[in-house]
Amino acid sequence: MNIFTIIILAAILIDFVLEIVSNRLNLKALSKQLPDEFEGVYDEETYAKSQEYTRVNTKFGFVTGTFNLILLLVFWFAGGFNWLDQWARSFEFGVIGTGLIFIGALVIAKMVISMPFSIYSTFVIEERFGFNKTTVKTFISDRLKGILLSVFIGGPLLAGIIAFFAYGGTWAWLYAWIAVTAFSLLMQYIAPTWIMPLFNKFEPLEDGELRQAIENYADRVDFPLQGIYVIDGSKRSAKSNAFFTGFGKNKRIALYDTLIENHTTEELVAVLAHEIGHYKKKHIVKNMAISILQTGIMFGLLSVFLQVPALFDAFYMDQMSVYAGLLFFGLLYSPVETLIGLGMQVLSRKHEYEADEFAAKTISEKEEMVNVLKKLSKDNLSNLTPHPFYVFLNYSHPPALSRIEAIRRVL
Numbered sequence: 001m002n003i004f005t006i007i008i009l010a011a012i013l014i015d016f017v018l019e020i021v022s023n024r025l026n027l028k029a030l031s032k033q034l035p036d037e038f039e040g041v042y043d044e045e046t047y048a049k050s051q052e053y054t055r056v057n058t059k060f061g062f063v064t065g066t067f068n069l070i071l072l073l074v075f076w077f078a079g080g081f082n083w084l085d086q087w088a089r090s091f092e093f094g095v096i097g098t099g100l101i102f103i104g105a106l107v108i109a110k111m112v113i114s115m116p117f118s119i120y121s122t123f124v125i126e127e128r129f130g131f132n133k134t135t136v137k138t139f140i141s142d143r144l145k146g147i148l149l150s151v152f153i154g155g156p157l158l159a160g161i162i163a164f165f166a167y168g169g170t171w172a173w174l175y176a177w178i179a180v181t182a183f184s185l186l187m188q189y190i191a192p193t194w195i196m197p198l199f200n201k202f203e204p205l206e207d208g209e210l211r212q213a214i215e216n217y218a219d220r221v222d223f224p225l226q227g228i229y230v231i232d233g234s235k236r237s238a239k240s241n242a243f244f245t246g247f248g249k250n251k252r253i254a255l256y257d258t259l260i261e262n263h264t265t266e267e268l269v270a271v272l273a274h275e276i277g278h279y280k281k282k283h284i285v286k287n288m289a290i291s292i293l294q295t296g297i298m299f300g301l302l303s304v305f306l307q308v309p310a311l312f313d314a315f316y317m318d319q320m321s322v323y324a325g326l327l328f329f330g331l332l333y334s335p336v337e338t339l340i341g342l343g344m345q346v347l348s349r350k351h352e353y354e355a356d357e358f359a360a361k362t363i364s365e366k367e368e369m370v371n372v373l374k375k376l377s378k379d380n381l382s383n384l385t386p387h388p389f390y391v392f393l394n395y396s397h398p399p400a401l402s403r404i405e406a407i408r409r410v411l
């Protein structure tokens with residue numbers, strides 16, 4: 001058997017087994033007993049509902065994961081990639097055109113196949129737990145906008161990468177690295193003003209008590225407040241959130257309207273303080289630097305593996321090509337990506353603690369940070385007792401209880 005077949009197959013299966021094991025542990029860790037900390041925040045019914053939400057989503061994740069795994073294996077071992085490649089080549093559009101058809105067809109197929117799952121998740125699961133606010137119209141228009149963005153932004157980027165590796169010679173990986181880095185910086189810069197508004201309305205937070213409190217806080221911690229926006233998250237879900245986006249002059253803090261509705265001014269300042277904490281501790285810049293470095297390593301390795309016929313043999317290809325190589329390398333690289341991802345999550349959870357600490361130390365009433373974490377957990381029906389192994393594999397944020405304990409420690 002081809003060595004790449006063995007490596008990729010093993011990686012996919014190990015990943016799948018780890019997912020199943022961690023899910024089982026996670027379900028077993030669901031405790032009947034409400035953690036003391038949440039006494040008075042959750043009533044019995046809400047607590048039971050939050051556990052049911054975890055159960056339902058775990059089951060759904062298992063069905064989706066198994067389906068995708070079987071689909072990939074069948075397509076792979078039935079020679080689907082070569083069949084698709086021959087079809088794409090029949091148009092005779094040259095390497096870039098053929099590559100766009102080859103990868104485009106896979107993307108479209110994946111989108112169509114995953115559609116029933118996302119319909120079920122939105123209109124059945126989220127609906128059942130009272131989260132869903134998405135109308136059929138919004139759902140369809142979201143998908144259409146997503147397709148347009150893929151075509152007009154993803155398409156040229158993919159064409160560029162294929163061109164670099166097809167014609168760039170030895171230094172192709174360097175050109176691709178520079179291009180992709182420039183591109184992603186540009187995207188981050190324009191996303192808050194050009195792309196996100198396609199999906200949500202951003203409105204400047206109006207004058208009033210909340211704005212005043214936020215401005216006072218920003219002054220006190222010496223944060224250059226450029227834009228605080230309210231975003232209509234309620235258009236899709238009752239869940240609430242806040243985030244930081246863009247950089248430089250385009251920096252924005254967005255608060256979901258659902259968040260504003262459910263929290264006091266003090267709690268909202270605490271949320272904002274947490275977001276500002278990420279900025280003050282330079283988390284955004286650090287993440288960006290790591291991801292740029294990672295892209296470089298990936299392109300360097302890609303340029304090596306594009307020359308290896310055995311990688312293409314593993315997928316029963318008659319001919320080698322840059323575009324198919326991109327895809328196969330992606331599969332080969334996925335265990336490395338998983339490992340890097342786990343490292344990034346460890347870092348991200350550390351950053352969350354740091355942002356919490358910054359917030360707790362700079363807001364006037366420290367308990368507000370604890371209160372807001374409790375309320376957010378409740379509003380989003382978060383699992384209060386996730387298994388540590390599950391957290392290790394899947395959580396970018398530490399569980400609420402750990403965050404609360406950490407805040408208490410620094411108080």
Ligand SMILES: [Zn+2]
Pocket residue numbers: 274275278352355
């Ligand atoms: Zn955070």
